[in-house]
Amino acid sequence: MMPASEPQELVQLLHRIEQRSRAQAIGLPQQEEVQQYLEGVIFSLNEYRLVAPMSEVAELLQFPADVTQVPGTQPWVRGVANIRGTLLPIIDLQLFLGGEPVPSGRRSRVLIIKHKEIYTGLLVKEVLGMRHFPERSHISYPPPEGLLGKFIDTAFEHEGDTWPVFGMFALAESSEFQTASL
Numbered sequence: 059m060m061p062a063s064e065p066q067e068l069v070q071l072l073h074r075i076e077q078r079s080r081a082q083a084i085g086l087p088q089q090e091e092v093q094q095y096l097e098g099v100i101f102s103l104n105e106y107r108l109v110a111p112m113s114e115v116a117e118l119l120q121f122p123a124d125v126t127q128v129p130g131t132q133p134w135v136r137g138v139a140n141i142r143g144t145l146l147p148i149i150d151l152q153l154f155l156g157g158e159p160v161p162s163g164r165r166s167r168v169l170i171i172k173h174k175e176i177y178t179g180l181l182v183k184e185v186l187g188m189r190h191f192p193e194r195s196h197i198s199y200p201p202p203e204g205l206l207g208k209f210i211d212t213a214f215e216h217e218g219d220t221w222p223v224f225g226m227f228a229l230a231e232s233s234e235f236q237t238a239s240l
Contacts, residue, residue, distance in 0.1 A: 094193040099169065100186040104157045106222065107186065110169060114226035117170040118185060121162040135238050136181060148179040155206045173230040191216050208232060
């Protein structure tokens, strides 16, 4: 059997431990809300600077040296390239959307998308970098005129600029894009 003083001493000991813990907890950081971000590749298309979500871009390449033209295809189909053993169709995105053909030069890049196990390379004039956009800066965006408007319905406001988001998967699923033959 425990002496009567022991439970009182235990309560006091627990009280002192609690006070020490609270005193040391003062300097701990406050819990902050974790921000969600969209990671995107910024590329130029006609007069637009657009964002492609990184979740929709599998890889980024320079324009391949050997691209084989495919007869009987739309003018925006630049051809196919062998990329590490995979035949990759190369599509001139700007020409597809009604603009001028993209010259294949030092600055041009190929954004590779993989949608439903199909790889496609999208030739763009240049890639300007990557950015992280806070989800809270997400805004609705009036779609531009023409075919481009089918693939943009949202944007981000960031550092005083508006960044339209180009839906790569929406492009891959569009009937216009899937009709590459003449």
